[in-house]
Amino acid sequence: GAGVSQSPRYKVAKRGQDVALRCDPISGHVSLFWYQQALGQGPEFLTYFQNEAQLDKSGLPSDRFFAERPEGSVSTLKIQRTQQEDSAVYLCASSLERGHGYTFGSGTRLTVV
Amino acid sequence: SQKIEQNSEALNIQEGKTATLTCNYTNYSPAYLQWYRQDPGRGPVFLLLIRENEKEKRKERLKVTFDTTLKQSLFHITASQPADSATYLCAPILGTGGFKTIFGAGTRLFVKA
Numbered sequence: 001g002a003g004v005s006q007s008p009r010y011k012v013a014k015r016g017q018d019v020a021l022r023c024d025p026i027s028g029h030v031s032l033f034w035y036q037q038a039l040g041q042g043p044e045f046l047t048y049f050q051n052e053a054q055l056d057k058s059g060l061p062s063d064r065f066f067a068e069r070p071e072g073s074v075s076t077l078k079i080q081r082t083q084q085e086d087s088a089v090y091l092c093a094s095s096l097e098r099g100h101g102y103t104f105g106s107g108t109r110l111t112v113v
Numbered sequence: 114s115q116k117i118e119q120n121s122e123a124l125n126i127q128e129g130k131t132a133t134l135t136c137n138y139t140n141y142s143p144a145y146l147q148w149y150r151q152d153p154g155r156g157p158v159f160l161l162l163i164r165e166n167e168k169e170k171r172k173e174r175l176k177v178t179f180d181t182t183l184k185q186s187l188f189h190i191t192a193s194q195p196a197d198s199a200t201y202l203c204a205p206i207l208g209t210g211g212f213k214t215i216f217g218a219g220t221r222l223f224v225k226a
Contacts (some may be wrong), residue, residue, distance in 0.1 A: 035216075041218050042219050043157065044216075045215055101160075101161075104155050106154075
């Protein structure tokens with residue numbers, strides 16, 4: 001597609017519920033990133049994929065967070081047993097290669113109640 | 114630990130003036146530095162990328178400088194317009210460790226007509 005697509009746009013989850021957030025990157029973009037953004041803050045790095053390989057997951061806040069990109073295109077960020085502190089906007093970005101800017105999606109706003 | 118500092122105070126300027134935003138980083142040796150624009154409820158939009166061996170880069174009304182000695186980047190918008198009002202994010206890319214990019218908290222710019 002023309003841009004990075006994320007779904008759902010909004011998600012309300014009850015505490016303890018599992019959620020799955022989807023990212024469709026730009027076709028042909030090798031690199032894919034997930035970021036978490038709290039209100040009034042900059043995006044915080046969660047994880048990075050190069051094709052299907054997850055090369056850096058140092059930003060995932062706990063083992064409740066899991067990301068995958070099995071075929072090197074669509075990626076899913078899964079959060080198990082959601083907590084209130086997980087409420088944030090989750091941004092996905094893709095990039096053609098090193099030295100190029102990232103294209104971000106509009107994000108998924110997750111609210112845990 | 115690695116740290117990025119951007120003006121936390123909002124910047125208010127008059128239309129037609131030049132806006133200058135500052136990004137300072139510590140405990141970093143970035144190979145690249147990016148600037149993004151973010152509007153409320155939207156994902157960041159890539160503006161410019163500058164490499165460590167470049168002192169300055171321009172794109173239309175935008176200019177970025179990169180001083181690796183001072184560990185600072187300046188972002189200028191000349192002939193500013195009300196439509197330039199947004200949050201601007203600085204994002205150095207680490208020289209090692211692949212593609213990991215850490216974002217600053219951003220500076221909110223208001224351009225008054």
